[in-house]
Amino acid sequence: MSSRKTVLLADDVNLFLELEKTFLRRTDIDIVTAANGKIALEQAKKHKPALAFIDLNMPEMNGDACCRAIKQDEELRHMVVYIVTTVSNIEDLARCEQAGCDGIINKPINRTEFLQVAHSNLAIEIRREPRHYAQVRVSYGTEPQNLLTGYSINMSSGGLFIETGTLLAEDEHLTLVFRLPERDKPIICQGRVAWTNPPDKKKKKTLPPGVGVQFFDLRLDDMQSIRTYLNENDLKPSW
8 A cells, every 4th residue: 555645726816826835845645736615625636635724815715715615525534624824803713714624834935834744744854854974164253243154064955054254043043145056045044953063062074163053944945046046057966
């Protein structure tokens, strides 16, 4: 029997669909998509996915109405449904809760939060993309107007390691600005210090002192640019 799981992604903005598909592309799942709530309900009935991420505001049928229809269907009501939205007011939050959804994912979508939902509900392994040796100049810091400068040692589309003697606290949120070779437009995003490698007590002895940073709110085209840069330059994985 196949161990593959099916996930339904529903959003009328194709950019968000592509971003969510990118998050899930390394997991052992099949993906079905829908551009509105009506099609999402049809896909749910046809494929009976184990998990669905449904945008709140869509044409034809909104996400909360779609979720309510799923939860009222005897064959579908056990499906796990997360509504994806920018919760800007109490009314939107109430709509999600009244629809009977299992949870809410906020926009802009956080990759780690998104994959944690998939991991906990599908019992799948979260596979990290390998980091590759890549040295680029990075400006970073907690204050956008007063950034530090360092160089990356390795990189993936999920984050990078910065060599630095100025160690920041784990979970510290940062602004990141860096430019890939042969790309005029800089990449600007938010990040989080995922781990540190202090000089006096190194966690990874093969790396210099520095910080491992996870990307937040990375644009889809920037993510693809990083992958293209790493692949086209045939950079070796850093394990």
